[in-house]
Amino acid sequence: MSQDFHPNVSPDHFWMPFTANRQFKATPRLLESAEGMYYTASDGHQVLDGTAGLWCCNAGHGRREISEAVSKQIAKMDFAPTFQMGHPLPFELAEKLAAISPEGLNRVFFTNSGSESADTALKIALAYQRAIGQGSRTRLIGRELAYHGVGFGGMSVGGMANNRRAFGPMLPGVDHLPHTLDLQRNAFSKGLPQHGVERADELERLVTLHGAENIAAVIVEPMSGSAGVILPPVGYLQRLREITAKHGILLIFDEVITGFGRVGEAFAAQRWGVTPDILTCAKGLTNGAIPMGAVLVADHLFDAFMNGPESVIEFFHGYTYSGHPVACAAALATQQIYQQENLFQKAIDLEPYWQEALFSLRDLPNVIDIRTVGLVAGIQFAAHADGVGKRGYEVFRECFEKGLLVRASGDTIALSPALIVEKAEIDQMMELLAAGIRKAG
Numbered sequence: 155m156s157q158d159f160h161p162n163v164s165p166d167h168f169w170m171p172f173t174a175n176r177q178f179k180a181t182p183r184l185l186e187s188a189e190g191m192y193y194t195a196s197d198g199h200q201v202l203d204g205t206a207g208l209w210c211c212n213a214g215h216g217r218r219e220i221s222e223a224v225s226k227q228i229a230k231m232d233f234a235p236t237f238q239m240g241h242p243l244p245f246e247l248a249e250k251l252a253a254i255s256p257e258g259l260n261r262v263f264f265t266n267s268g269s270e271s272a273d274t275a276l277k278i279a280l281a282y283q284r285a286i287g288q289g290s291r292t293r294l295i296g297r298e299l300a301y302h303g304v305g306f307g308g309m310s311v312g313g314m315a316n317n318r319r320a321f322g323p324m325l326p327g328v329d330h331l332p333h334t335l336d337l338q339r340n341a342f343s344k345g346l347p348q349h350g351v352e353r354a355d356e357l358e359r360l361v362t363l364h365g366a367e368n369i370a371a372v373i374v375e376p377m378s379g380s381a382g383v384i385l386p387p388v389g390y391l392q393r394l395r396e397i398t399a400k401h402g403i404l405l406i407f408d409e410v411i412t413g414f415g416r417v418g419e420a421f422a423a424q425r426w427g428v429t430p431d432i433l434t435c436a437k438g439l440t441n442g443a444i445p446m447g448a449v450l451v452a453d454h455l456f457d458a459f460m461n462g463p464e465s466v467i468e469f470f471h472g473y474t475y476s477g478h479p480v481a482c483a484a485a486l487a488t489q490q491i492y493q494q495e496n497l498f499q500k501a502i503d504l505e506p507y508w509q510e511a512l513f514s515l516r517d518l519p520n521v522i523d524i525r526t527v528g529l530v531a532g533i534q535f536a537a538h539a540d541g542v543g544k545r546g547y548e549v550f551r552e553c554f555e556k557g558l559l560v561r562a563s564g565d566t567i568a569l570s571p572a573l574i575v576e577k578a579e580i581d582q583m584m585e586l587l588a589a590g591i592r593k594a595g
């Protein structure tokens with residue numbers, strides 16, 4: 155199938171993000187339209203979307219409710235500042251998010267992306283510690299294999315080597331917990347893996363090393379998506395919560411991927427019964443239609459900022475587009491769809507079927523692990539003799555040719571279909587995936 159660029163458009167000028175630019179431009183994969191569970195590629199072939207775009211479009215593509223809300227809002231008021239000014243929509247949206255957030259996380263700071271949400275969360279944590287007289291708490295703890303976006307804060311606490319190594323010394327005073335991927339003990343676990351809770355205890359080691367009085371916050375993805383769907387071992391998040399609480403360290407959950415029903419419930423925090431102090435989100439907030447992120451913050455943190463004179467700005471941070479009216483309109487329409495169609499519950503209802511479907515791929519060539527929870531899955535392949543990532547890329551490419559969009563991260567294929575997916579589409583996804591895996595060899 156040929157996917158050439160339009161003859162009048164040069165491929166040269168768009169520097170593509172996280173892409174092998176020269177390889178892509180030589181053999182492009184171009185999408186032109188989207189509806190429901192499907193993209194249509196530029197050569198007309200239908201592509202079943204196994205990834206909700208890029209973990210974004212949880213309500214499926216082409217939702218008229220969202221496009222209508224966006225066009226109405228852009229005509230009514232295209233932009234309004236939120237620095238010492240306001241408009242009703244971010245207040246309304248913040249109230250809606252507080253209503254679905256884990257208990258006590260009722261304050262909402264708006265951003266435009268997951269990266270900005272991560273950096274905002276880290277800044278809130280540092281400023282909070284200072285506000286309560288704990289100014290020596292400046293150290294941040296991330297985790298190996300974590301992805302918290304591409305800002306300097308998120309990159310520093312992140313733990314994916316390729317995302318870090320070209321960019322200098324990073325933020326000072328950052329440490330990393332070990333990751334929780336353990337194929338030896340946990341391969342082919344159904345749901346959360348049984349082994350690895352003790353990896354949370356590494357935090358005690360870091361506390362001993364640095365002193366709790368120097369640590370501001372720990373940030374983790376409850377489930378790492380970008381590094382290839384790495385699940386928290388049973389009890390791991392609870393253990394992190396206990397240790398952080400014991401030492402006055404804030405716990406931040408980065409729920410940019412897990413938010414809005416991906417693992418069932420609105421947030422992973424609720425699914426796994428662990429409440430952080432700060433929670434970041436983006437992507438599914440607007441169904442991917444308009445860039446937007448948010449940081450949900452515990453009341454007591456917010457309150458700590460509200461102590462000085464009322465005329466003084468409490469937190470010197472924000473983005474021109476924080477609470478952008480058009481993004482808010484998209485988010486409000488999106489949240490209404492989630493609620494009306496009960497989509498978070500649908501992820502839980504479909505989970506057993508999804509898991510069984512995935513495990514039917516277990517005996518295919520080179521499959522060394524399958525990890526699933528909610529409506530997400532990672533299938534890991536043995537690395538090709540020619541190098542890490544080659545097999546993952548080949549499966550991704552073959553699947554696209556056959557009409558299925560998956561996401562490759564190294565030699566793991568990640569799947570995260572929209573929560574509107576039907577069983578027949580899951581079946582179709584598995585057939586295409588099996589064919590792609592066999593062809594990639």
Ligand SMILES: Cc1ncc(COP(=O)(O)O)c(C=O)c1O
Nearest residue numbers: 267268269301302303408410411
């Ligand atoms: C957990 C997590 N945090 C942050 C980000 C960065 O989000 P964005 O690409 O919107 O900046 C991502 C993106 O995939 C993510 O998975």
